[in-house]
């Protein structure tokens with residue numbers, strides 16, 4: 001066999017015309033392949049994986065440094081399923097992880113001749129999912145980033161055939177003239193556009209490969225290794241090409257029977273491989289779901305085609321003419337050829353689609369199928385959707401489980417996603433009608449109906465769920481929901497957090513495959529939300545937990561099994577606990593960084609007289625040093641007014657005699673490493689924990705001041721209470737995104753329900 005590379009090199013000069021010309025010569029195509037190998041050399045599995053990568057960014061791990069992480073990541077699938085879609089699909093965290101794993105399996109080169117069945121209950125959004133996925137696939141595959149090439153043969157008519165085509169063209173011109181005179185412009189247009197297009201005035205005709213073969217497959221198999229070694233530059237791509245499983249197709253696959261026989265017949269006729277290669281051209285593989293090119297979707301009601309074998313009489317006539325009737329190449333192919341190297345999808349396995357599934361299974365088991373006398377190979381990405389009850393009906397299905405891979409697509413189990421769905425359906429403004437967390441709690445109730453009550457995985461992690469009864473249900477469903485959203489709650493004990501090993505996490509996530517098959521469907525939840533929202537959203541009062549409780553208790557009466565017993569009570573307790581934490585944190589700064597700043601600012605400020613403004617050189621904060629500035633800090637370390645002056649001067653003394661000259665200047669320590677700081681820190685934290693809720697429990701004035709906040713009477717309270725209440729309400733707004741009204745309502749809620757006392761031992 002000749003070395004083609006030298007001869008091919010001459011085609012370099014043609015490179016300039018690439019972008020203008022939709023059809024490339026084989027050599028132009030090779031130039032393109034050599035220049036962009038990663039893009040040009042891809043099969044449908046790689047394209048699919050690249051498409052997912054393009055629209056979904058790398059996953060995000062909220063606990064990046066966690067050594068027990070199992071890479072259960074947050075993926076933003078909105079560009080894939082939401083943007084630009086009339087009917088968006090929301091992938092929850094569990095499903096998006098599953099989908100990404102599925103796409104990644106192709107990169108590794110897992111066994112690919114399988115049918116991927118997305119199985120989920122009614123109302124889980126399966127068809128919306130598949131429609132959006134295919135729409136994006138089509139968009140990507142037709143874009144420059146996703147473009148691939150397919151074989152099109154450009155052949156010269158034999159002379160008699162050319163005569164015929166010239167004759168036809170003459171006729172066409174005459175016909176056009178007549179029609180123009182008659183004013184039949186529409187017909188003229190039709191003639192110009194479609195009719196006779198296969199007849200080329202230069203005497204050529206095109207034979208597209210009906211199987212959309214990749215042009216590189218036309219390089220004879222026995223020279224491919226050497227050929228690619230010369231074609232591609234040494235480097236990362238070439239290394240991958242020769243070593244990675246995902247490129248094996250390029251060495252193993254054969255072109256379709258039509259291309260193979262055309263190649264052989266031309267070689268016999270022309271007797272020059274270079275001349276034969278010149279007949280091979282490449283054009284972009286263009287995907288069109290509506291025409292079934294590259295992407296085909298079948299509904300159960302789509303009747304089987306009456307004609308299972310496709311032909312093209314014009315092309316066949318030209319081919320027969322070319323080969324003078326000897327060993328003619330038969331241009332016949334099946335419906336499957338049109339989605340070779342593309343996606344073939346079945347919406348719901350029932351009715352005619354059950355038959356299609358069986359047929360597909362037989363095809364992929366054998367790898368090829370017969371079209372009249374010839375064998376056709378099918379390499380498509382095969383997708384199907386299925387409801388669980390159809391699985392039971394298909395008794396034969398279990399017989400070919402090795403060819404089927406199921407990907408579960410149950411109801412949404414991640415509350416963030418569930419809330420996103422409400423926002424999408426009812427508008428982002430719905431948040432404004434709710435007190436913080438109540439909207440998410442609505443989603444928690446919906447999700448609870450979808451979870452199985454017993455969870456072995458959760459029980460093996462937390463053996464005594466009762467210890468969390470203040471913030472979680474005994475079945476640990478509320479905790480499980482948090483895990484499903486990728487969140488590890490702070491109320492877990494240190495032991496349980498340490499015990500939350502990768503193995504336990506795997507087990508919980510694996511168990512999620514069995515959740516989401518019952519309870520309120522996606523459609524139900526939208527209906528319920530609509531009912532709830534129109535009943536309670538009003539201008540005067542934000543939607544709170546009691547409204548939520550009333551609403552769902554009504555449903556529990558109708559169907560006592562819809563929620564586990566006591567779930568709504570547990571949800572309320574968890575809500576109360578969380579709210580109280582927020583109020584606690586808002587009443588006093590609680591975080592370490594802020595505590596350190598408070599202490600350092602105080603230590604710095606005691607060196608100045610009240611009613612000055614100073615810039616703290618350690619925290620870089622501007623301090624308004626006033627009597628109440630001092631008192632706020634002193635109050636928190638339990639120094640009463642009488643002892644305040646003495647305390648202040650003792651701190652100043654400790655600072656100027658020990659901390660500053662010795663520990664800091666002499667020993668080079670930071671202010672936060674001095675013994676003065678440590679003593680104050682200990683006092684501060686101890687008192688914070690002990691006393692934070694005291695005003696709520698003991699100080700009747702404080703409680704009344706909350707209710708009077710924003711009212712005229714508020715000004716009559718003493719300055720300290722006014723400042724604490726204002727401080728708390730402002731913090732609730734800044735830190736926890738309460739509205740002003742919401743912040744006040746939640747404080748009153750804490751007071752009215754006596755939450756401070758209920759949770760006083762936590």
Ligand SMILES: [Zn+2]
Pocket residue numbers: 151209210211212213255256257258259260
């Ligand atoms: Zn072909």
